[in-house]
Amino acid sequence: MASAKEFEGPTTELLQTLIRNECVNDGTPESGHETRSSDTLKQYLEGSGLDVQTYTPREGRDSMVARIEGSDPNAPSLCLMGHTDVVPVNPDGWRHDPFGAELIDGEIWGRGAIDMLNLTSSMAVAFRHLADTGFRPKGDLVYFGVGDEEAGGGLGAEWMAEHHWDAIDADYVLTELGGWSHESADGTRQVTVNVNEKGLAWRRLRVRGTPGHGSMPFGADNALIKAAEIVRRLTEYRPIPELDEIWRAQVASMDVTDDVRDGLSDPAKIWDTIDTLPTPVARTCHAHTHTTFSPNVVHGGQKTNIIPDVIDLEIDIRVVPGDQESAEGHLRAALGDLYDQVEVSDIQNSPATTSPFGSDNALWTSVEKHTQVAYPGAKLVPGLTVGGTDARFYRERGRTAYGTGLFSPGMDFATFGSRFHGHNERIDVASLGLSAEFFWGIARDLLT
Numbered sequence: 001m002a003s004a005k006e007f008e009g010p011t012t013e014l015l016q017t018l019i020r021n022e023c024v025n026d027g028t029p030e031s032g033h034e035t036r037s038s039d040t041l042k043q044y045l046e047g048s049g050l051d052v053q054t055y056t057p058r059e060g061r062d063s064m065v066a067r068i069e070g071s072d073p074n075a076p077s078l079c080l081m082g083h084t085d086v087v088p089v090n091p092d093g094w095r096h097d098p099f100g101a102e103l104i105d106g107e108i109w110g111r112g113a114i115d116m117l118n119l120t121s122s123m124a125v126a127f128r129h130l131a132d133t134g135f136r137p138k139g140d141l142v143y144f145g146v147g148d149e150e151a152g153g154g155l156g157a158e159w160m161a162e163h164h165w166d167a168i169d170a171d172y173v174l175t176e177l178g179g180w181s182h183e184s185a186d187g188t189r190q191v192t193v194n195v196n197e198k199g200l201a202w203r204r205l206r207v208r209g210t211p212g213h214g215s216m217p218f219g220a221d222n223a224l225i226k227a228a229e230i231v232r233r234l235t236e237y238r239p240i241p242e243l244d245e246i247w248r249a250q251v252a253s254m255d256v257t258d259d260v261r262d263g264l265s266d267p268a269k270i271w272d273t274i275d276t277l278p279t280p281v282a283r284t285c286h287a288h289t290h291t292t293f294s295p296n297v298v299h300g301g302q303k304t305n306i307i308p309d310v311i312d313l314e315i316d317i318r319v320v321p322g323d324q325e326s327a328e329g330h331l332r333a334a335l336g337d338l339y340d341q342v343e344v345s346d347i348q349n350s351p352a353t354t355s356p357f358g359s360d361n362a363l364w365t366s367v368e369k370h371t372q373v374a375y376p377g378a379k380l381v382p383g384l385t386v387g388g389t390d391a392r393f394y395r396e397r398g399r400t401a402y403g404t405g406l407f408s409p410g411m412d413f414a415t416f417g418s419r420f421h422g423h424n425e426r427i428d429v430a431s432l433g434l435s436a437e438f439f440w441g442i443a444r445d446l447l448t
């Protein structure tokens with residue numbers, strides 16, 4: 001047996017190296033530099049005598065794959081997938097060096113400590129321990145250290161799925177994002193495991209007007225004024241909420257009054273109920289249950305004294321699973337008579353994805369079982385990821401992928417959320433050990 005405590009040391013060390021590698025992905029192809037961490041992981045896993053492959057979609061952007069071959073090609077396989085890139089930082093907001101990976105009062109500080117180098121390193125340490133101890137699974141165990149998650153995976157998981165699917169394919173996949181927990185009023189620990197995620201339908205709206213002199217604006221056909229009205233209508237728009245089984249499970253696990261619980265379960269009351277909640281909770285509840293529209297970029301105008309004839313708006317649309325309406329249908333409903341005055345074009349599309357969960361899914365039951373090691377009696381709560389993760393490339397191909405790890409009791413959703421892409425990102429060493437033990441246990445359970 002290996003205990004969470006025993007995993008803490010090696011996981012801490014590996015996490016520190018990954019943070020110090022500074023694989024910052026700012027969205028440009030020449031950023032990221034994930035080859036540094038791909039090499040670190042390759043070296044670390046080769047130490048147990050495994051053959052590790054690296055893949056280069058572009059110079060400097062390597063991903064890597066290691067495999068413990070199963071004895072039965074028909075047995076189910078498991079992939080542990082962790083991304084190696086991190087988002088940029090503004091060091092002014094930090095109390096410690098964001099790439100120093102210092103260990104202070106039982107916590108490792110640095111960009112990626114939560115998203116998601118903590119899990120990337122926990123998975124690698126569990127994998128290495130299995131290899132070192134001669135683990136002989138029936139189905140394959142795959143470790144996938146992948147780049148470019150933070151920019152959508154075009155040089156990472158999406159590229160690998162298109163070009164090297166056989167190298168990364170597995171029936172079951174564990175990756176970010178989930179594993180936080182809280183105790184409900186009756187003392188039951190509730191652990192969120194994300195089983196699906198929202199789709200994305202980014203759109204550009206080109207708004208046209210008639211140019212004129214800025215000195216005579218009365219009654220002008222000003223594209224910017226029209227664009228402002230479009231933004232206002234999008235903000236007011238209330239699409240039909242999607243209150244599915246996963247949402248109901250989340251509501252049941254929340255620490256709220258019965259009134260709030262009822263309101264959050266009723267399509268006619270949910271919007272007004274959300275309005276009464278504190279901002280971070282309200283924001284989460286809204287995003288979980290609605291297709292959302294966030295106008296985030298505006299381009300246009302030429303000169304202070306010219307009435308603009310073209311304004312481009314970029315709208316970040318996130319589609320909730322189960323929503324049957326198209327993005328265009330939503331825009332038509334939101335904009336009303338103004339819809340016919342804009343040209344709508346696609347920026348990016350990916351559908352919402354869902355994995356099966358529950359007592360008849362082997363990955364779900366295995367995750368549930370191994371949650372009990374740290375938290376006897378704990379309950380799994382299925383959740384929805386409102387952003388995007390690499391899990392979608394597996395779910396799109398019919399594989400079961402969950403976002404989860406396992407953290408110490410203090411890591412509730414609010415704590416996790418405030419550090420995610422935030423200042424002072426950090427993870428406690430105990431959570432590193434718990435996650436490593438968790439992945440180790442699941443691999444042994446599911447594959448033998």
Ligand SMILES: [Zn+2]
Nearest residue numbers: 115116149176
């Ligand atoms: Zn992430």
